């Protein structure tokens with residue numbers, strides 16, 4: 087296994103990214119300026135949104151803002167923006183800024199910029215870099231395994247709609263294993279700008295492909311880390327490359343034949359764990375099947391509670407970025423802590439906004455902000471900043 091970097095920078099976790107379609111960045115930014123300067127496109131923005139949009143404008147079209155990191159439009163974001171109508175773009179940029187910049191300057195407001203909803207914690211794979219290999223997690227007797235009910239899911243979506251635009255239907259398990267997943271997709275239709283699914287694609291059959299293409303899923307990420315079957319199965323234990331290639335090709339065909347206007351973005355994303363993997367081979371193998379190919383940096387997710395103590399005092403940016411809701415309603419600040427030792431509450435007792443602004447969450451942020459992350463397990467062993 088590759089030695090991990092000392093710090094895992096969440097806001098910069100891609101170590102390789104390839105887009106199939108090229109674009110001209112200057113041309114794209116000029117058009118974006120026209121869209122944002124058109125008052126007709128700003129009607130849905132409130133005062134707070136307009137303040138944030140002002141920072142976006144300063145960063146994209148002028149010299150930026152002192153004492154703040156510069157907001158930039160990365161290639162994956164360009165593709166997302168290209169799927170939106172003009173009057174959706176300013177609001178999207180506001181949410182993108184909240185996601186990218188607020189965690190770096192430790193600002194939070196009423197809602198998390200990003201919400202990960204876990205349809206299930208169960209997985210059919212045992213990837214070598216994943217906590218699903220931890221027998222004190224994956225055995226049902228320890229109480230971590232289960233599927234989210236449709237009622238719990240609807241309760242979460244109802245609270246998120248109109249307040250959070252970036253949603254992932256994935257966390258610790260393989261979402262397609264959830265018995266109600268198709269009904270969940272149906273319930274989210276057209277409710278969010280940016281709905282993402284991460285899947286290993288092993289269960290991506292005809293029914294599931296139609297359900298995804300009918301839903302408002304914006305980005306469909308296939309988790310795969312290799313371009314040859316031996317390496318794939320070595321990393322994605324229980325997985326077969328041939329099977330997922332067949333499923334992904336079938337998905338592409340269903341899309342071509344039945345949903346020619348679908349704006350869904352498909353991406354193969356792998357975890358870069360060793361030198362046998364490289365982006366060039368990945369591109370050669372996958373580029374006919376998907377729109378984007380990416381590697382994210384490895385960090386030792388599989389054993390954080392046993393990792394060596396870290397010397398890191400920098401606050402964890404995820405405390406200002408993402409909220410996770412597990413299948414049983416438990417709310418956690420991250421999925422590195424896969425056994426929920428840092429849990430801040432439960433969606434059955436408080437709503438998303440109250441949990442995000444709760445004393446438990448605030449205390450975690452304050453302690454991290456005063457060089458005391460070592461007081462928390464597993465933050466004391468985690469390398470995410």
Ligand code: SF4
Pocket residue numbers: 402403404405419420421422423428459463464465466468469470
């Ligand atoms: S374990 Fe702590 S430091 Fe690591 S991602 Fe979670 S909250 Fe952040």
